[in-house]
Amino acid sequence: MEGPIKTERRGHILAVTLDRPKANAIDLATSRIMGDVFTDFRDDPELRVAIVTGAGEKFFCPGWDLKAAADGDAVDGDYGKGGFGGLQELRGLNKPVIAAVNGICCGGGLELALSADIILAADHATFALPEIRSGTVADAASIKLPKRIPYHIAMEMLLTGRWIEADEAARWGLINHIYPATDLMVEAWKLAELLASGPPLVYAALKEIVREAEDMKFQDALNRITRSQFETVEKLYRSEDQKEGARAFAEKRDPVWKGR
Structure with a gap:
């Protein structure tokens, strides 16, 4: 697939790569494409597992594209099927999804990762909810994060926008495993193949x-x-x-x- 979303299909597995230089931010058009991709994944009986990751080595996803917003993308615009990033509100998605976080994961990018069932991270990955600094709310994360990690840690991230490294994210249970950057996708595919062989x-x-x-x-x-x-x-x-x-x-x- 051409454009900001690249897909790779291997057997029962679909890998979805967000590829929007320089930072893999998501605008309305990209969100709508992601919604179509994940809806097709949900509805394809031959596909059993999805991997979502970002292109490059620095960014997984920083979330909402503020430059696109400045050019007219409305924050309450049409995100497409499944809401922001195609996963957050996609109904009936009863297949495993793995997030392979290859770098900076913040704002809506962290909300995208939280929409997955298992989160793997490169050892240089970092996580934050910096919306507080721009005077807005991390809406989905405000609902999800305090249920995933200790309440006080979640609230500190929401209230201060503090960044955490991969090892701290693992310590609080935000992510499952940390790998060297060169091994991240190898391990993601390995896990996906294990899941694809299951019932x-x-x-x-x-x-x-x-x-x-x-x-x-x-x-x-x-x-x-x-x-x-x-x-x-x-x-x-x-x-x-x-x-x-x-x-x-x-x-x-x-x-x-x-x-x-």
Whole structure:
């Protein structure tokens, strides 16, 4: 794909690279393209895992393109499917997404990373929510971050715009793993291949349960699972893959997942 978003497809894996020199900032047009890309990923039965990263070695994404805003892009404009960056509000995305943070990750870029399920980072990556310094609100991060890391650390980042290095981000549980920059994408592809070899219907059920149960009481959520009141759980329990998993265990072999 030409333009600000590059894609690479390997088997069941889609890699999405934000490539807008100099900093990989996202304007309205780029956000709409990303929305189309991630919607297609969601709806393609052959794709099971996505990787999102930035081009180059310095920037993952600094978020909203302030230069585009100065030229007329409205902050409340049309971000396209899935909202800002295509992932943040994309409904029904029941496939794993890996963020490979290759450099500066701040503002809406950090919100993009938070929309992934697993975050890997290069050892030189840095993270911040500097919106406070420009008199605006990191809206999605204000909702998500205090639920992901200790409240007081999240609030310090939101209230001061303080930058943190990759090792501190890992210490607070903001990211999963740190790698040398040269190894980041190798490890991202390795993890994606591991996930792509797993049971896609189970992944779908897990993502729906986690998403829907966030605002539910424990027993209410558990009741919905055991009564197959989640669409993905119902599909899983009636699937060929459910039977295949049991057969493979009994026959002491690796299962062959078909996603149906």
